[in-house]
Amino acid sequence: MLGILPTLHAQDAAFFESKVQPLLRANCLACHSEKNLTSGLSLETRESITKGGNRGPAVKTGNPAQSLMIEAVKHTGALKMPPGQRLKDEQIAVLEEWVKRGLPMPAALLKSKRPGADHWAFQAPKKATLPAVQQASWVRNPIDHFILAKIESAKLKPSAEAGRATLLRRVSLDLIGLPPTPMELEEFLNDQRPQAYEKAVDRLLASPHYGERWARVWLDIARYADSDGYTIDAPREIWMYRDWVINALNQDMPFDQFVIEQLAGDLLPNPTKAQLIATGFHRNTPSNFEGGIDFEQYRVEAVADRVQTTGAAFLGLTLGCARCHDHKYDPISQREFYQFFAFLNNVDEVDREADRREFNKPFLALGNEEEMKRYNAWEAQLQTLEMELTQYREKNALAGLQDPAALERQRGIDAHRRRMPKVQRTLIMRELPKPRQSYIHLGGDFTRRGSNVEPGVPAVLPPLAKKDRAPNRLDLAEWLVAKNHPLTSRVTVNRAWQKFFGKGIVDTENDFGSVGDKPTHPELLDWLAMEFMDRRWSQKALHKVIVMSATYRQSSEGRADVKAADPENRMLARQNRLRLEAELVRDSALVACGLFSAKVGGPSVYPPLPAGANTVTQVKREWKTSTGPDRYRRGLYTYFQRSAPHPGLILFDAPDATVTCTRRIRSNSPLQALTLLNDEAFFEFAQAFAKKLAEDKDTTDEARIRKGYMLTLNRQPSSMEAARVSKLLAAQRDAKRDETAAWTAVSRVLLNLDEFMTRE
């Protein structure tokens, strides 16, 4: 379109420069510039004027009468510009003349500039050559080149490798979220071959617990919970999605497929049940079922949340900032936010009071043959009844809403709904046959309609692949994981790095935009991003290359020289000590005391809850404490009620599952101490642990203390430590406490040590 513009005639040029431009500068451009983009509108370039802002094109070239800008300056419509004062008639005439002539402007002002498009994160990653290093013998793989070069440039040396026991404990906790068993440790310590570590890593990557550990990391992003949130906070069935994530990770599903199935599994040709379950990802948004609400409002909230989550999880962009106005720092306009919104706005969810009974639809029902037969028959009958009601209303349009016969039919439908045969269901995505018309929400308020928008991606990023139909959610998913996308791969490897070192290469893991932090090692970030894609998006390969590096294997002990030169340890001249995540504190205690249930997957479970912990919610929910092995399942299976999350999780910084969480905080509070010291569950662990220590009747106190250390910290106590534990034991015996009680005290000490809840 721009190519066929006539060249600018001299008189047009003079007209623009002498008449139009000064007028725009004095009256319009303060707000409507490429930079400020008030209401999404810039009057700075011909392209931006014809494209227009949130209310649509500002000008129809050649036609002043049909141009919004002219209407606005004339003050004839609802929109009056500039605000507060009308232009003089002769000024308006200039603008009309300009529109009539077809908006002549000099060549430099034809196309929109996208300020910020040159930002590093929007450029495709490049594989740099490995930097040269002096201490080449330290290097184990390419990661180490990048890290060591920087360490050396700061005149530092890397730390020595951590002790072998520490190393196995670290890599076990990082890869499967469980400490090694004494047997695994012994085997590892006895295996002196050079490939012993790699063998251990491969064993861990193949463990079914790998999927559990990394599923939990992903579930934070997915804001997974077992209840609806908001006011009523009723239970919801979506644990099958959680299990889908575990399985996908255990099978090392390529990350691109992992993304596509979760965002748009339902739109794949002939989707499998698993692919439908995967779409639970974006159904984890809180949903409001309170009386008297406007369902559309909370549906809109959920869609906006999906945009924000997609932005943070894959793009590392704060798209949410553009919901009410154009992004203040990054080249993302409010219009682009709603174009993105349009991809996610077509799910067949409840948007009006009349459909209240179908709350939380769409579902996928999954049962055995018999159950499905019953369920399908029920569903068919429901559709028949609903159709009959619709037909009746159409025939008796004058009867009104209170027509007794219609009400009777409605009651019949309600009764039928209550008779739904028992079958396992899970929340999924299902597209409406006809997409909703998306529009810009002026000021972020969905009741204030701006111009209509169609699905589209931010212009600063690569374009969508061309298709011969309107783009949909599947196109969005495929676009996210396209090879030329500069962000998804970088953001994903950065988040993995963050798990293995405590901080990402980009510290602001959810903001790769212009106010986010710059990468400390940009070439390493790109190398990892490229490597990730080259290895067919294998997450296991990514994790392996990181844990095999010398960088990862360093000791985490504090060093005076590192502290002085690099107080935040951004150069990684040593590893970091990291407190375990909430679930892992529990899991480690379960393993140590021997109560651990290794079962993978299934409905969420109910470990003991401190008395009174769920009395603060509007609707009291029964907590039926699990018995048998389900009492001792991993933390990730604990039923998560949004309005009263299990304190054992939330006090150790598990996210509250309201919005996406891409990084957990690690706090250190007295309430954590109370939990580990006094909570019923942890005391039960300590008692079981004491029993285990006392199992061997013949051994000495010293041997038992050593066993206790091995089980909790995976190492032998120093003589000083052993002496201190003996001192406690002696005090207990002095107080005439029985042996079980005395050893329970010892167990409580071990389960409360900082080192126990830390990955060193």
Added chain:
Amino acid sequence: MTFDDKLTLARTRRQLFRDCGVGVGKMALATLLGEQAFGARHHPAKIEHVIYLFMAGGPSHLEMLDYKPELVKWDAKPTPDSMLKGKRFAFMDSFAKETPKLLGTRRKFTQHGRNGTWFSDLLPHMAGVADDVTVLQGVSTENFNHGPAKLFSNTGSFRPGRPAIGSWVTYGIGSESKDMPGYVVLQSGPRGPRGGASLWGSGFLPTAYQGIPFLSVGDPILDLSTPKGVGNEEQRQTLDAIRDLNKVRYEATADEEILTRISQYEMAYRMQSSGPELIDLSKESDATKALYGVEAGKPSYANNCLLARRLVERGVRFVQLYHTDWDHHDDITKPLDKVSREIDQPTAALITDLKQRGLLDKTLVIWGGEFGRTPMGEVREKGKIGRNHHIDAYSLVMAGGGINHGITVGGTDELGFSPSEQIEVHDVHATILHLLGINHLKLTYRFQGRDFRLTDIKGRLIDKLLA
């Protein structure tokens, strides 16, 4: 060598280590010694504590505090279209079916205090402290459903996931309490408030700043009691061993996080003795108990008001009480009588008691709900009449330091429908922070690329309120 000898040796080593130029754990040590890690206020504070009495459900301003004789005159008349046009209400369908009728209050209002502040007969005790309180009229909020509106009152956003005001305050200026959390939540009434933990959650702030619910049954704080069969002596011995062994680890790793952990375990121990002492009301005089209307052994709003005073005495920064059951759609008569009786005396008693102990000057007491109720009546059941949710104008009551007393700030039109001057929730928040010495524009936290604040993009100080 005994353990203690070895530890002394290790300490000496640490001394050496430190002298080599490692500034070991300054912050963590400060915490250990109980020094203030915070305290940097933007301007001198007028108050040190906040007690926020949250009436969950939406008390009717028109029955309690906002006297509208004109509305009584218009009683049972159809609501003019101008009041309904373009407005969104909760339960739209019930208003859509037929034009709602205006409802004049049946309550008797009288004037109290030197400036003649209006109170209805539902609040005789609060009327008695008229000169100590200020009534805010025409406060407006942004969402007409309970859960979201409560979130808005508490976090400045109707979306879950933002930090509560108490979290912002303790994040900003810490707390003086050495043996209690800085932000405590108490609850009374037939059920918990809608939204539950998200109302006092710390959102994206560290979880150390979340509100800690004190329970009225069992342990006041979860897991506060030692496990069954474990005595205090044993608990102390266990803690000593944990501390000593953690110190050993600190010597090896120089990780200051361990020092923080040691101090947190000590704090936990102190909480174990101070918690039961806190909730033991038996030492309070009979006169005090009678003032509040406390009944021994019976959890109630009155108990919680007395507990709030005790918490403030112990340096707790932000105390929030929830009292539920204010959602009077069906019937604005007897159910409202009942819940008003539950809160009137204890609320007035709290103000009186704080005053006589010299605490009122450094405490701000706020009373109010998430929204008010419509001047239009709502009929859900034949023969009964209630009111719907109203977000454009409702009443709050404040008492305490740094504010003017005995006056009314703001106002509403003749029917109690629209405010005559704008006072928004963000303005209330800005003003609370201001009294605490915090500039609401400067207390920010960067999350997902944006500097968030309690007052979002709004918030003006309520000048007429400030002394």
